[in-house]
Amino acid sequence: MLELILLSVAKVMGIVMVFVMAVAALLTWIERKQSALIQNRVGPNRASVAGLRLGGIFHLAADAVKMLTKEDFDPETDNPLMFRLAPFLAVVPVMLLFAVIPFGPGEHFLISNVGVGALFILAVSSLGVYGSTIGAWASNNNFAMLGSIRTTAQMISYEVSMGLNLVGIFMIYESVNLQDIVIEQGSLIWGWLPAWGIVLQPLAFILFMTASIAETKRAPFDLPEGESEIVGYFVEFSSMRFGLLALSEFIGIVAVGATAAVLFLGGWQIPWVQGTGGWLTVAQVGAMILKTLFVVWLQMAIRWTLPRFRYDQLMRLGWQYLLPLSLLNIFITGVVLMFVEQGRI
Amino acid sequence: MSNALLLNDKSRGSKPGYAPSVDESDLHTEHMVLNMGPSHPATHGTTKFILKLEGETVADVDIHIGYLHRGFEKMCESGTWAQVLPYTDRLNYSSPLCNNVGYVLAVEKLLGIEVPDRAKYIRALVCEMSRITDHFTAIGAGALELGGYTPFLYGVQAREMFYELVEELTGARLTTAFTRIGGVKHDLTSDFWEHVDAVLPEVERLMIDVDKLLTNNRIFYDRMVDVGTISQDDAISYGFTGICLRSTGVGYDVRKDYPYLIYDRLDFDVPVGHRGDNYDRYLCRVEEIRQSIRMMKQIREQMEPGPIAVDDWGVVLPPKDAVYNSIEAMIAHFKLIMEGVKVPRGEVYSYTEAGNGELGFYLVSDGSGRPYRLRIRPPCFALMSGLKKMIVGKLLADIVPTYDTINMIGGENDR
Numbered sequence: 001m002l003e004l005i006l007l008s009v010a011k012v013m014g015i016v017m018v019f020v021m022a023v024a025a026l027l028t029w030i031e032r033k034q035s036a037l038i039q040n041r042v043g044p045n046r047a048s049v050a051g052l053r054l055g056g057i058f059h060l061a062a063d064a065v066k067m068l069t070k071e072d073f074d075p076e077t078d079n080p081l082m083f084r085l086a087p088f089l090a091v092v093p094v095m096l097l098f099a100v101i102p103f104g105p106g107e108h109f110l111i112s113n114v115g116v117g118a119l120f121i122l123a124v125s126s127l128g129v130y131g132s133t134i135g136a137w138a139s140n141n142n143f144a145m146l147g148s149i150r151t152t153a154q155m156i157s158y159e160v161s162m163g164l165n166l167v168g169i170f171m172i173y174e175s176v177n178l179q180d181i182v183i184e185q186g187s188l189i190w191g192w193l194p195a196w197g198i199v200l201q202p203l204a205f206i207l208f209m210t211a212s213i214a215e216t217k218r219a220p221f222d223l224p225e226g227e228s229e230i231v232g233y234f235v236e237f238s239s240m241r242f243g244l245l246a247l248s249e250f251i252g253i254v255a256v257g258a259t260a261a262v263l264f265l266g267g268w269q270i271p272w273v274q275g276t277g278g279w280l281t282v283a284q285v286g287a288m289i290l291k292t293l294f295v296v297w298l299q300m301a302i303r304w305t306l307p308r309f310r311y312d313q314l315m316r317l318g319w320q321y322l323l324p325l326s327l328l329n330i331f332i333t334g335v336v337l338m339f340v341e342q343g344r345i
Numbered sequence: 346m347s348n349a350l351l352l353n354d355k356s357r358g359s360k361p362g363y364a365p366s367v368d369e370s371d372l373h374t375e376h377m378v379l380n381m382g383p384s385h386p387a388t389h390g391t392t393k394f395i396l397k398l399e400g401e402t403v404a405d406v407d408i409h410i411g412y413l414h415r416g417f418e419k420m421c422e423s424g425t426w427a428q429v430l431p432y433t434d435r436l437n438y439s440s441p442l443c444n445n446v447g448y449v450l451a452v453e454k455l456l457g458i459e460v461p462d463r464a465k466y467i468r469a470l471v472c473e474m475s476r477i478t479d480h481f482t483a484i485g486a487g488a489l490e491l492g493g494y495t496p497f498l499y500g501v502q503a504r505e506m507f508y509e510l511v512e513e514l515t516g517a518r519l520t521t522a523f524t525r526i527g528g529v530k531h532d533l534t535s536d537f538w539e540h541v542d543a544v545l546p547e548v549e550r551l552m553i554d555v556d557k558l559l560t561n562n563r564i565f566y567d568r569m570v571d572v573g574t575i576s577q578d579d580a581i582s583y584g585f586t587g588i589c590l591r592s593t594g595v596g597y598d599v600r601k602d603y604p605y606l607i608y609d610r611l612d613f614d615v616p617v618g619h620r621g622d623n624y625d626r627y628l629c630r631v632e633e634i635r636q637s638i639r640m641m642k643q644i645r646e647q648m649e650p651g652p653i654a655v656d657d658w659g660v661v662l663p664p665k666d667a668v669y670n671s672i673e674a675m676i677a678h679f680k681l682i683m684e685g686v687k688v689p690r691g692e693v694y695s696y697t698e699a700g701n702g703e704l705g706f707y708l709v710s711d712g713s714g715r716p717y718r719l720r721i722r723p724p725c726f727a728l729m730s731g732l733k734k735m736i737v738g739k740l741l742a743d744i745v746p747t748y749d750t751i752n753m754i755g756g757e758n759d760r
Contacts, residue, residue, distance in 0.1 A: 039498040142379050146401065146741070219492050220564055228387045228490040229742050305558065307565050308492030310742045311401055 011111045016098050019289070024250040025060050027296065031250075032059070034297070035304045067243035075139055075236040082138035087237070087244035090131025094248050096124045097255040102179045104268045104285040105276040110179060117178035118170065121259055122163050125215060129155040131248065132217070132224060136233035147233030150311060151224040154214060157318035158221075162211035164326035165204045168333040169197050169263055182267030186274065194271040197264035203329050205264045207322055212260065213299060214318070216252040220306040223314060253299055254292065261291035376404055379741075383412045387490055387745045390755030392729075394744065401741045406733055413755035421719040425685025426452055429716060431522045436721065436757040438519055439482045440475035440700040442511065444757070445524040450605060451695035451706035452526050455688050458660060463651040464528040465606045470644045471523060472606075472697075473637040474511060478504045479700030479752070480630040480637075487627065487749040488559055491568050496558045503551040506544045513540060526686055527661040528654020538645055545638060552634065560631070569624035573735045573747030576621060583734075584727035587702020588629050589751055593621035599698035611643050626750040660686055685714025701725055701752050723757035 029044070033055065036043025047058035077083050100117035103109040114120050129152060136148030170176050173184040187195045198205045214221040225232040234245045261267060268288040276284065309317065376397040382388035391412035397405040417436070421429045433444040446468045453460065460468075485500025508518045513534055515521040523530050559565045575585070577593040590597055598615040600608040616632035618625025654661045658677035667674035688710040696705040702724030709718040728751040735751075736744050 035494070039495050040502060041498065142377060146379075222492060223742075226492075226742065228492070229745050231386065304495050306493065307488065307559075307562065307568060308742075309564055310568055311740060313564075313567055 008111065011108070012099075015101075015103060015109075015111060016095055019103070020095065020098055020251060020254055023254050023293075023296075024247060025064075027250045027253060028063060028246075029057055029060050030296075031300055031303075032056075034300050038301070038304045064243075067240045070239040072239040072241065073236070075141065077138050077140040077236075079138040079140075082134050083236075084241075086131050086135025086138060087241045087248070088131070089134060090128060091244050091248040091251065093124050093127040093131070094251040094255050097121055098258065100178055101255075101258045101262055102182055102267060103258075103288050104281055106281070109268075109285055109288075113177070113179055116176050118166055118176045118181070118263070121178075122159070122166070125162075125255070126155070126159050128215070128248070128252070132233050132245070135237065135245070136224075139233075139236035141236050143230045144233050144235050146230045147224045147226070147235070150226070150230075151217065151233055153311075154217070154221065154223060154314060154318075157315060158211045158214040158322070161207060161318065161322040161326045162215060164323070164330060165208040165211060166263065167326075167330050168201045168204045171330070171333050171337060172197075172200050178262050178267075182262055182269060185266040186269040188272070192272075194266060194269070196266040196269075196271075201264065201329070201333070203325065205260070207326055207329070208264065209256075209260065209295075209298070211318075211322060212256040213302065214314075216249060216256055216299075218249070218253065218299060219303040220308050221314065222303075222308055223311060226308065253296055256299065257292040257295035258288075260295045261288060265291045265295070267291075374399075381744070383409070387748060389486070390753050390758070392748075392753065392755070396741070396744075398741060403737055403739055403741060403744065406737055406744075408729065408732055410729055411759050413759040415760065417760040418719055418721065421716050423715070425714045426688055426716060427526060427681075427685060429719065430524065430526075431520065434520045434522055436723065436760070437479070437700060437704075437725075437754045438756045439752075439754060440479035441519055441521045442471040442475035442515075442523055443479070443697065443699040443704065445521060446472050446606075447695070447697040447699060447704045448706055449524045449526050450697060451693060451708050452686070452688060454695045455691055455693040455708055455710055456526070456660065456686070457689075458527060458655055458657065460528050460655055461652045462607070463532075463648065464653045466644050466648045467529050467533060467653060468524060469606045469608065469611070470533075470641060471511070471514065471521075471529075473640050473644075474507050476700050477634050477637045478507045478511070480634050481507075483700075483749065483752040484555065484559075484627060484630050487623075487746055488555075488565070490745045490749050491565060493558065493565065496555045499551045499555050499558070503548045503555075506548055510537070510540060510544060513537065525654060525661060527657060528652075532653050541641065541645075548638070552631070556631065559627070566624065568742075569627060569746060569750075570622055571620065572623050572739060572743045573626075573750060574620060574622040575731055575735050579731065579734060580621065583731035585702070585731060586727065587698070587700075587724050588626050588633070589702065589728050589731075591615065592618035592625035592629050594619050599696055599703055603696070605697060607644075607647070610647060611640050613640050613643075623746050623750045687712065687714060696722070699724060701728070701754065701757075704757075721757070721760060723754075723760065725751070725753045725758040729753055729758060 033043045043056060044059045045053055045056040047053070047056060047062040049058050074080065075083070099111045100114045100120050101110070107113065132151045133148045136144040136151065169181065173181045175181055175184065185194070185196050189195050189199070193199060217224050234242055237245055268284040270284055270287045273280070376399060379396040379398055380393065381396055382393040383391045388394065393409035393412070395407040395409070396403055417432060421432060430445060430448060433448045434441040436444040481500045481504035485497040485504070488500070489497035511521060512518050514537065515523040515530070575589070575593060577595060580590050580593045581595065586597065594617055596615050596617045599605070601615050613636045616629045616636070618629055658674065662681055663674035663677050668678045690710055690712040692707070692709040694705060694707045696703050698704070703722065704724055705722030707720040707722065708716060711717040732748065732751060735747050
C-alpha cells in the first residue's frame with residue numbers, strides 16, 4: 001500500500017510537476033519566440049543571469065517574479081470567495097487531465113490506468129468552464145460578464161462535438177481506456193500502414209483539433225478573451241491569480257497536445273517498431289513527448305495566423321458544421337466497421 | 346412554471362382568469378450599459394462609446410469625441426503663417442506630410458503664387474508616401490483588432506520602410522514639417538531613388554503576405570463583409586469623403602476631380618467599392634497603396650531638375666550666403682522671421698486628398714503676418730458622425746473593425 005502511494009506521488013511529481021509545468025512555463029517563452037519568428041521580430045531577449053541571455057529564456061523566471069510580486073487587487077464584489085476560488089477552479093481540471101494520459105508503455109508512465117480514461121478526459125475538461133465563468137461573474141464587471149457568457153456558450157457548444165469526435169475512435173479500437181487505445185494503434189494495416197487514429201479517422205482529427213482549440217479558448221476562438229473587444233473574462237484579475245488563469249490556458253494547450261497525441265497520433269508508439277523495454281521504452285516516451293510538442297506547435301502556428309471569429313459565427317460553426325460532421329463521421333465509421341466485420345473489405 | 350417566473354410584477358397582479366402569455370413585451374429586460382473607452386484597447390485615438398447592449402447586440406450608442414482637443418485652431422492664430430506648419434504634423438499623425446502639403450497649398454492659394462514644377466513633384470511624392478503609411482496603419486490595425494497580430498506587424502514593417510524614406514527626406518518620422526510656403530524645405534537626397542528601389546520589392550513581398558493572410562481568409566472575410574455598411578445616399582449626406590465614400594461606389598477623389606499639384610499629369614486609377622462595408626474599405630486601401638506606388642514611379646520619371654521654391658524673398662527665406670552678404674536679403678530674412686509672410690486680406694478654402702479623405706483648410710487673413718482665423722475640415726469628423734449608423738444593430742464585436750476602417754485619427758478629429 002505504502003509502496004503504491006509513494007509510486008503514485010512520484011509519478012504525479014514526475015509527470016505533472018516536471019513535465020507538464022515545465023512545458024507550460026516554457027510555452028510562455030516559446031509562444032513569444034515562435035510568434036516573433038513568424039512576425040520577423042527578435043522576441044524577448046533582455047532578461048539575463050550573469051550576463052547570459054540564452055535567447056531570453058530567463059523571461060520565465062522574470063515573469064514568475066513579476067506575477068508573484070504585483071499588487072493583488074480585489075475588485076468590489078459581492079462574491080469575494082468565488083473570485084478567489086476561480087483561478088483554482090480553472091487550473092485544477094486541466095492538471096487533472098494528465099492523470100490518465102499514458103506517456104509511455106506499462107504502468108510507470110501513467111499516473112492512473114482508469115478504465116474509462118477517455119471519458120474522464122471529456123468529463124474533467126468540461127469542468128474547466130467553471131473557473132472562467134465563476135471568476136468573470138464574481139468580478140462584478142460588465143466586460144468580464146460578457147466574457148463569461150461567451151465562455152460558457154462556447155465551451156458547452158464545442159464540448160458536444162469534441163465528445164462525438166472521439167466516438168469513432170472508441171468504435172474502432174473498441175476501448176475507452178487510453179493505454180489500450182495506444183496499444184491498438186501499434187498494429188499495422190496491410191502490413192505497412194500504422195493504425196493511428198489520424199489515419200483511420202482523419203476527419204475526426206481535424207474536428208477534434210478545432211473543438212479542442214475552442215475548448216482552450218485560443219485564437220481563432222479566443223472570444224472570451226477578445227482583447228480588442230471586451231478585454232477578457234479575467235480583466236479584474238491581477239497578480240498570480242491572473243498568472244494562474246494564464247497558466248491554466250497554457251496547461252490546457254499541453255493537455256490538448258497530449259490527448260491528441262494519444263488518441264490520434266499513436267501515443268508513445270513509434271511506427272514500425274514493435275515491443276517495449278530498455279532503451280526502446282525511453283525512445284517511446286521521447287516519441288510521445290515529441291508528438292505532444294508537435295500538436296502544441298500546431299496550435300501556436302494557428303493562433304498566430306488566423307483572426308478571431310465573431311460570436312454568432314462561432315455558434316454557427318459549432319452547431320451547424322462541426323456537430324453534423326461529427327455525426328456523419330460516426331455514421332461512416334459504423335458503416336465501414338460493419339463491412340469490415342462482414343469481411344467485405 | 347417557467348412562464349410564471351419570467352413574468353413581471355404587472356401581469357402577475359392582474360385579475361383572476363387572465364391567461365398569462367409570454368409576449369416579449371411582458372418580459373422584464375434591461376439594456377446593459379457598457380462604457381467602452383476612452384481608455385480601451387480598440388478606441389485608439391481616444392473615443393468613448395456608451396453602449397446599450399441587448400446581449401451582444403448594440404441597441405444604441407452614444408459616441409463621445411474630443412478627448413484629444415488641443416485648441417489647434419486657436420493656437421494657429423498666435424503664430425506667423427510659417428509657424429503653423431509644425432502644428433499640422435500633429436493633425437493626422439499617420440500621414441503628416443499630407444497635412445503639410447494641404448496647409449501650404451491653402452496659403453499659396455491666398456497668396457496667389459505658383460510653386461516651381463520640381464517642388465510640386467516633391468510634394469506629390471511625399472503625399473503619396475504618406476498615404477501609403479496611412480493605409481498600412483489602417484489595414485494593420487484592422488487586422489490586429491480582429492485578432493490577427495501577424496498581418497498587423499507585416500503592415501507595420503512595410504510602413505516602417507516608408508517611414509525610413511520619410512526620415513531620410515525630412516529628418517523626422519512624424520514631426521516632418523517638410524513643406525514651406527512657396528516650396529519645400531530641401532531637395533531629394535542624392536541617393537533617395539536608390540533607397541526607394543531597395544524598399545519597393547520588400548514592400549511588395551510584405552503586401553503579398555498580408556494579402557494571403559487576410560483577403561481570402563474566410564474568417565477575415567466573414568468578419569468584414571456586410572459589417573459597418575453605409576448606403577451611398579447616407580454617405581453623401583453625412584459628408585463622407587475618401588475611402589469611406591469610395592467604398593460605397595462614388596468615385597470622388599480630389600486628386601482626380603479637382604487636380605492639384607501635378608496629379609493631372611499622373612496616370613492612376615481610383616478604386617471604388619460597391620457595398621460600402623468594411624471589406625470594401627479594406628480592398629480600396631490595398632489598391633490605393635498599389636496606385637500610390639505606381640504614382641511614385643511616374644513621378645520619378647517625370648521629375649526634372651530645377652528650383653524647389655519660388656524666387657520671392659517676401660515668401661521664402663533667402664539663401665544664407667545672401668543673408669550674410671547683402672542688406673536686401675538681410676532685411677527680407679528679418680521681416681520674414683519677425684513678421685511672417687504678408688498674406689493679402691481675404692479668405693480661402695483649399696482642399697486636398699489626405700489619407701482619410703478631403704482635408705480642407707479655410708483661412709482668413711487680415712493682411713498681417715498671422716492667420717486671423719484658421720479652420721480645418723478634417724475628413725474624420727464627418728466619418729465619426731456617420732459611425733453610429735454603421736454600428737447600431739450590429740454586434741459588439743463589429744464596432745471594432747468598423748471603427749478601424751473609418752480610421753478615425755484623434756489628432757485631426759478633435760484638433
